[in-house]
Amino acid sequence: MTLQLSDIVLSYGGSPIISRLDLQARPGEILVLTGPSGCGKSTVLRALAGLLRPDSGEILADGQPVRTTSRDRALVFQDNALLPWRTVQSNVELALKLAGTPRSERAEEARRWIADVGLSGFEHYLPKSLSGGMRQRVQLARGLAGAPRAVMMDEPFGALDTQTRTSMQKLLIDTWRAHPTTVVFVTHDVDEALLIGDRIAVLGRAGQPLRALLDVPTPREALADRSALRSEVIAALDTPEFP
Numbered sequence: 068m069t070l071q072l073s074d075i076v077l078s079y080g081g082s083p084i085i086s087r088l089d090l091q092a093r094p095g096e097i098l099v100l101t102g103p104s105g106c107g108k109s110t111v112l113r114a115l116a117g118l119l120r121p122d123s124g125e126i127l128a129d130g131q132p133v134r135t136t137s138r139d140r141a142l143v144f145q146d147n148a149l150l151p152w153r154t155v156q157s158n159v160e161l162a163l164k165l166a167g168t169p170r171s172e173r174a175e176e177a178r179r180w181i182a183d184v185g186l187s188g189f190e191h192y193l194p195k196s197l198s199g200g201m202r203q204r205v206q207l208a209r210g211l212a213g214a215p216r217a218v219m220m221d222e223p224f225g226a227l228d229t230q231t232r233t234s235m236q237k238l239l240i241d242t243w244r245a246h247p248t249t250v251v252f253v254t255h256d257v258d259e260a261l262l263i264g265d266r267i268a269v270l271g272r273a274g275q276p277l278r279a280l281l282d283v284p285t286p287r288e289a290l291a292d293r294s295a296l297r298s299e300v301i302a303a304l305d306t307p308e309f310p
């Protein structure tokens with residue numbers, strides 16, 4: 068799915084957070100949004116998901132104006148958004164139900180997704196009995212189950228330790244390759260942006276224009292020397308590398 072932001076203004080209570088942003092997520096790409104804290108990354112994702120209407124400008128999903136949320140456009144958050152009283156299996160089945168998967172196919176399909184994210188055997192666990200990384204795997208399965216045509220991810224790995232985070236990044240890329248969809252991925256982490264993104268958009272501080280829009284050479288694995296690109300992103304971020 069193509070997601071198009073055309074000259075959009077987003078504000079809360081009259082103060083502009085995003086002014087006149089033009090940005091497109093191309094079909095099947097991973098577009099990373101990064102930028103300083105408070106610059107409006109989550110706000111842009113909420114608008115793309117249809118949770119927030121722009122003051123002006125247009126948001127189009129495959130040419131159609133985005134007015135509400137849709138099962139075509141899923142949202143995955145950083146914090147645990149699983150239903151605590153439902154098991155892993157039942158959380159994933161719910162996503163399939165909302166996506167319109169027939170009842171008779173849900174159990175089997177949910178098991179496949181749970182296996183894809185490496186959680187076979189944990190189907191009957193409640194979220195509270197899982198580690199943070201495991202919960203994030205369930206969220207990934209839930210976000211991608213039902214084959215949404217676009218997925219918005221808001222710092223989904225932000226709360227994980229470095230090792231778990233690295234394995235989740237790999238899992239995301241593998242899962243996305245197996246089930247291609249347009250992804251808009253928000254992160255603070257420059258290395259995560261370089262690893263995951265096909266393109267990286269660096270947003271300016273609230274109300275300022277886009278600072279940079281960079282292509283990441285593919286295939287990702289062949290990107291032996293990221294240092295030049297890394298410097299470009301850091302320069303655009305205009306923040307100390309080790310604050």
Ligand SMILES: Nc1ncnc2c1ncn2[C@@H]1O[C@H](COP(=O)(O)OP(=O)(O)OP(=O)(O)O)[C@@H](O)[C@H]1O
Pocket residue numbers: 079080084102103104105106107108109110111273
């Ligand atoms: N519901 C709201 N009502 C009023 N102001 C809000 C609301 N949500 C966000 N803001 C303001 O909008 C600005 C952008 O917030 P947003 O959450 O989009 O930033 P962000 O780039 O995602 O930041 P972070 O990197 O810290 O997650 C901030 O100044 C924030 O205070």
Ligand SMILES: [Mg+2]
Pocket residue numbers: 108109110221
């Ligand atoms: Mg945010």
